[in-house]
Amino acid sequence: QVQLVESGGGSVRPGGSLRLSCAASGSVVSIYSMGxxxxxxxxxxxxxxxxxxDGNTKYSDSAKGRFTISKTNANHTVYLQMxxxxxxxxxxxxxxxxxxxxxxxxxxxxxxxxxxx
Numbered sequence: 001q002v003q004l005v006e007s008g009g010g011s012v013r014p015g016g017s018l019r020l021s022c023a024a025s026g027s028v029v030s031i032y033s034m035g036x037x038x039x040x041x042x043x044x045x046x047x048x049x050x051x052x053x054d055g056n057t058k059y060s061d062s063a064k065g066r067f068t069i070s071k072t073n074a075n076h077t078v079y080l081q082m083x084x085x086x087x088x089x090x091x092x093x094x095x096x097x098x099x100x101x102x103x104x105x106x107x108x109x110x111x112x113x114x115x116x117x
Contacts, residue, residue, distance in 0.1 A: 002026045002106040004095045009111030016115070017083045022095030022108060024076040032100035034071060034078040038091035038113075045094065049080060062088075085115045 008020040024031060035050030035058075049059045049069040057069055068081040078095065095108035 002028065002031060002097045002099070004097055004106055004108035006093070006095045006108040006111040009093060009113045011114040011116065012085055013117055014086055014115055016085050017081070018085065018113060020080040020082070020093055020095075020111060020113075022078045024078075024097055027099070028076040030099045030101065031076070031097045033098045035096045035098075036069065036078075036080045036093055037096055038089075038093045039110075040088075040091040043091075048093070050096070051078060082113070085113075087115050087117075089113060090115050 003025045004022055006020060006022045008018060010018060012018055033050050033052040036048040037045050038048050039045040047060050048063050049057065049067055051057045051069045051071050059067065066084045071078045090113060092110040092112050094110045097106045
């Protein structure tokens with residue numbers, strides 16, 4: 001099992017920045033990738049960004065150029081630096097961990113990001 005705990009959400013004005021953190025615990029040595037997804041009201045959950053163990057990253061088109069995903073191996077934590085935030089970035093952001101050998105996904109409880117003037 002993998003447990004994920006997110007932090008860093010909150011309210012910000014358009015153009016502002018936030019940094020999300022997600023700490024993994026449990027069977028962390030078997031994690032292949034970690035990432036962030038988000039779900040806005042009335043919409044499906046969507047990919048924001050992912051990062052693999054060897055540092056390969058993937059971003060959604062809406063995140064490219066504004067968001068940066070990074071990680072620390074020592075404490076199994078992944079970060080999402082979000083700049084130039086827009087109202088359409090408002091959503092609950094979920095941390096994800098993927099164990100490739102078991103083909104299993106794990107999810108955090110989510111953290112709310114609100115972008116509003």
